[in-house]
Amino acid sequence: MAVKDQDMVRKKADDTRPLDRIDRKILGVLAQDATLSFADLGTRVGLSAPAVHERVKRLKADGVIKRTVAILDGAAISKPLLAFVHVDTTGWGKTKALMALTDFPEVEEIHSATGDTCLIMKVRVTSSVALEGLLARLYDTEGVRGTRTYVALSTHLERSPQAEVSAILEDAPHIR
Amino acid sequence: MAVKDQDMVRKKADDTRPLDRIDRKILGVLAQDATLSFADLGTRVGLSAPAVHERVKRLKADGVIKRTVAILDGAAISKPLLAFVHVDTTGWGKTKALMALTDFPEVEEIHSATGDTCLIMKVRVTSSVALEGLLARLYDTEGVRGTRTYVALSTHLERSPQAEVSAILEDAPHIR
DNA sequence: ATTGAAACGACCAGGCG
DNA sequence: CGCCTGGTCGTTTCAAT
Numbered sequence A, B: 001m002a003v004k005d006q007d008m009v010r011k012k013a014d015d016t017r018p019l020d021r022i023d024r025k026i027l028g029v030l031a032q033d034a035t036l037s038f039a040d041l042g043t044r045v046g047l048s049a050p051a052v053h054e055r056v057k058r059l060k061a062d063g064v065i066k067r068t069v070a071i072l073d074g075a076a077i078s079k080p081l082l083a084f085v086h087v088d089t090t091g092w093g094k095t096k097a098l099m100a101l102t103d104f105p106e107v108e109e110i111h112s113a114t115g116d117t118c119l120i121m122k123v124r125v126t127s128s129v130a131l132e133g134l135l136a137r138l139y140d141t142e143g144v145r146g147t148r149t150y151v152a153l154s155t156h157l158e159r160s161p162q163a164e165v166s167a168i169l170e171d172a173p174h175i176r
Numbered sequence C: 001a002t003t004g005a006a007a008c009g010a011c012c013a014g015g016c017g
Numbered sequence D: 001c002g003c004c005t006g007g008t009c010g011t012t013t014c015a016a017t
Helices: A021-030 A038-045 A049-061 A096-103 A128-139 B021-030 B038-045 B049-061 B096-103 B128-139
Strands: A065-072 A081-089 A107-113 A119-125 A144-158 B065-072 B081-089 B107-113 B119-125 B144-158
Touching (some): A065 B021, A144 B096, B021 B038, B021 B049, B021 B065, B038 B049, B081 B128, B096 B107, B119 B128, B128 B144
Antiparallel strands (some): A065 B065, A081 A144, A107 B144, B081 B144, B107 B119
16 A cells, blocks of 8 residues: 555546545545555455555545545643634634644644634644643734634544445435 | 554553654654655654664554544545534533434544533535534434534645644743 | 565556456 | 456565674
8 A cells, every 4th residue: 555645646626537336435444544455455345456556546646535644642642632722813814824823733723614703723732731822822813813712521533534425414406 | 554553452552652753753754644665754764664664563552643544535525514513412411322423424523522512523514405414413312402513614724633742832841 | 773585565567348 | 448367576574683
């Protein structure tokens, strides 16, 4: 399983062939364990190694598989404290100053959002002291009016995007 | 890079040797790209292939590296709609009914949280219709009093836990 | 932790359904 | 056109230092 991500060219998702059942099966497996050999992966989806290899290569080239990464344990890397920070800004978010927060490895996600807030950030820190430091840094940032912090007491589920879709949640305008 | 996750035994993070600078370097690289060969990885951290291999094996056995996965593109798998749902419950969350939501592949995260909410869920769906279906399902769940939904309009950053720690956010009680 | 060697898996070419 | 078979080559991984 040594297809290098950087060898791939990112393409638009539109000009790409729709995913068939086997593609979704492959993605389902790879989203949970990307360490399988192509032979093993082939066995699981009912294809030969070169065939799966070809499909995986295509899925990467098409940008369906963005990258392959190691998932680290927050506690083990001394970041037992996970929190979501809602940020209210004066203008409409996305200023250069706010995007600079990307440089903090503690910040894992930044989204602009609807609702009674402007920006949602997911952060993982060493301690409450570090969280305070991050919030202080936030308040020093131009355009930040206020924050609301939700500390995760325990995490019951945390996984990456799954290719499968629930039948009952499926977009089915044809059913009417 | 084909060390099988399932070959590893999960150990407690405590009874484990602390991470040295090279370990963190390895984790930093692998958290961004786990497709590198051990030879390449060795070059980056200044070690030979078997030496890195040994360390990576240990990091997996110790549970520092939880798993290695393919990151899928939400839009490409027909789930362009990302949202955070705050759930207010009557009792204290974590009921069996709520944990059953794990079966929905649309649900990526579930945390109990502090703040004016009980549960925070991260969900990724096909459409607003599917989101509505998921919320309907939520309201049908016993113990759910209400929800507040924050739809992500655009995602500016989304990555997995980083091993590095910002110097200025570092826990430094010795500095006083 | 390194080197050297063996086993294994990735991946190319060519041919079939 | 996509899949399979066979072969080459790079990589993982073991043993000894």
